[in-house]
Amino acid sequence: MTRRVLGILLLAVAGVSLAILSEAPYAATPPNRALIRLSWRAYSEQVQACRRLTPEELERLPIHMRQEEVCERTILPYRLLVSIDGTAVTNILVRSGGAREDRPLYVFHELPVAPGPHRLTIRFEREGEGETRDAAEPIPEREARETPPRLALDEVVVLGDRAVIVVTYDEEQRRLHVLAGREAGS
Amino acid sequence: MAQDPAATLKRLLWRTLARADAVCNRLYGWRYNPLYHSGALVVALFLVLLVTGIYLLFFYRLGAPYDSVAHLTAQPSLGRWIRGLHRYASDAAVIAVALHALRLFAQGRSWGPRALAWVTGVLLFGAVLVCGWTGFVMVWDVQAQVLAQEGARLLDVVPIFSEPISRAFVGERPMPGAFFFLNLFAHIALPIGLGLIVWLHVSRVARPKLLPPRGLLWGSSIALLALSIVWPVTMGPPADLFRLPGPAPYDVFYAFWLPLTRALPVGAAWAAIVAVTLLLLLVPLWTRPRAAHRPLPSVVDEQLCSGCEQCFLDCPYDAITMTPRPAATAAAGRSALVARVDPALCVSCGICAGSCAPMGVGPPGRTGRDQLGAARAFAAARTLASSDVVVIACDRGAAALAHAGASSGVHVWPVSCAGNLHTSVIELFLRAGTGGVLVASCPPRDCWNREGPQWLEQRVYHDREAELQERVDRRRVRIVAAAAAEAEVLLTAIARFRQDIAALAAVPGERDVTDLIRLCEAEEAMR
Secondary structure (H helix, E strand, O other), X not given: OHHHHHHHHHHHHHHHHHHHHHOEEEEOOOOOOEEEEEEXXXXXXXXXXXXXXXXXXXXXOOHHHXXXXXXXXXXXXXXXXXXXXXXXXXXXXXXXXXXXXXXXXXXXXXXXXXXXXXEEEXXXXXXXXXXXXXXXXXXXXXXXXXXXOEEEEEEEEEEOOOEEEEXXXXXXXXXEEEEOOOOOOO | XXXXXXXXXXXXXXXXXXXXXXHHHHHHOHHHOHHHHHHHHHHHHHHHHHHHHHHHHOOOOOOOHHHHHHHHHHOOOHHHHHXXXXXXXXXXXXXHHHHHHHHHHHOOOOOHHHHHHHHHHHHHHHXXXXXHHHHHHHHOEHHHHHHHHHHHHHHOOOOOOOOOHHHHHOXXXXXXXXXXXXXXXHHHHHHHHHHXXXXXXXXXXXXXXXXXXXXXXXXXXXXXXXXXXXXXXXXXXXXXXXXXXXXXXXXXXXXXXXXXXXXXXXXXXXXXXXXXXXHHHOHHHHOXXXXXXXXXXXXXXXOOOOOOXXXXXXXXXXXXXXXXXXXXXXXXXXXXXXXXXXXXXXOOOOHHHHHOOOOOEEOOOOOHHHHHHHHHHHHHOOOOOOOOEEEEEEOOOOHHHHHHHOOOOEEEEEXXXXXXOOHHHHHHHHHOOOOEEXXXXXXXXXXXXXXXXXXXXXXXXXXXXXXXXXXXXXXXXXXXXXXXXXXXXXXXXXXXHHHHHHHOOOOOOOOOOOHHHHHHHHHHHHO
């Protein structure tokens, strides 16, 4: 009888432990934190650099692959500069996505800040312009779809405790803008 | 001399598990000790998850994941209970997997031919965690948000995605239903894929036991259902991508890694994940004994093999096959088939030594003949009185306890596994004059060699080849199951057996050479 009671007791202790560990309290982020999240997609200018192969290089190729001119397409990168309250916090080169770097450019960057008002300055500028002498002729429609060579945002943002704001690129208005919780309808 | 850390860890784990086994055996009996059925319990819990998952699927809405789960959770009865059972069964599955792995690691059953089971076990555990991850994300509460965002952060460094996955969780757009569909698909498809790995996991054992005893199966399911009624699962606040996640309830079994990886840069987090995974996957390598200490696989003496197939039937690892007898040993009256051991599959358990009547198979030094030789020397070295008992104890189980509790009139003869024991040894001891032979085996579901106690019991009491001869008085033979830390069970069994032996009429013993020894010697001389 005692053994049976002890058996049930042990089972109950195991069950309660399971239930407690199943819902253990944890704060993934401590208080007094806020976050500025930069997230957008950009289509940069695609340039094509062509050159003529030397006779030696042609000689090394199989006959059916001997083309006198070879062209390499690249997508120009952008430089992302961010400063918060006048202090530069980010200066990175954003390249195209994909293993062959032939996809659009994706910006995803998170900047933890203290809650409160902050002056946020962002510059997103295409690099390598003017050096594309051999660039393929841009198609007007395509050029319209491309992200402008320079984007900028200079705004004072106010963040509450644990608040997150998102800076994104509005493809219709062709500018950077700030999204907060209610605006995004989340 | 420096101790091998793996061996020290194994010993420590084994002592802890042995104590826990003893407690559970005392409270639930070894038949229903959940610690012995940890592997089968995972399969049983998977079935519970399958049934409850199908029910939950009817109520889950891809367009409103949080609301649909909240609706279920708010139900006063069935929906909440089923969700609780689903959750607790998944948690219990993680515990069962961990216990299963720890037991096999502590018992040194993780290398050699068992390496495949270990590696696939690690893969299964990984798949269970991923499956759990998808399940928790389905709820789309704060915990789901953190799991999803952290998972995306880790996956973004894998150079196969051109667009950062993290961009899906910025809140710029509402979460698309397609994400929840993909997640649900993975949550259902992954367990189906697990079936293939389970098949591989048990592919090197004969007669795998995939389900626990019915009592334990139903008992554990009912206990978890009762828990879900008494202690219903709750939900955290809904996910809000425009808020940093605050305090919320987290499931330790599936989210234990979050505080670790979130504290690290993504590269370091991956390094830690890869290091832990490799450490686990390479257990078969770093726990493998040095070549000189590795037990040798069984060998077959084809001159003695009668082709009876018993070792082939008994082998718990399918390491023995019956093949046509080679011409060199073929002769009139000899069997057409002969047993052959595959050393790549043999774990040197020695079960075949106990199953071979003519004593023609077994690991070197542990065949039936070797056992008889050792038993003969043991008997010759002491005086065995008719009131004495010989305790044949499994070295991995109760042998140490039997030694500690041995008093005058109790002679302990350790064996590597009670399932190895050739029944002729029992007869030899009785003929040598002892009043009785008590065989202390490990509890059947805890046999390091899987089926040792089962075959032993059948050989002694149910005429399984190589059976204990009919002429042996069964009242003088007893089998007791005692785990490594069950001193009381063993000592009580010894005392009771001695009382029973004393109550029997004294049977004169043979002090000199027994008939059996003479028979063996004559046969050896003929060879």
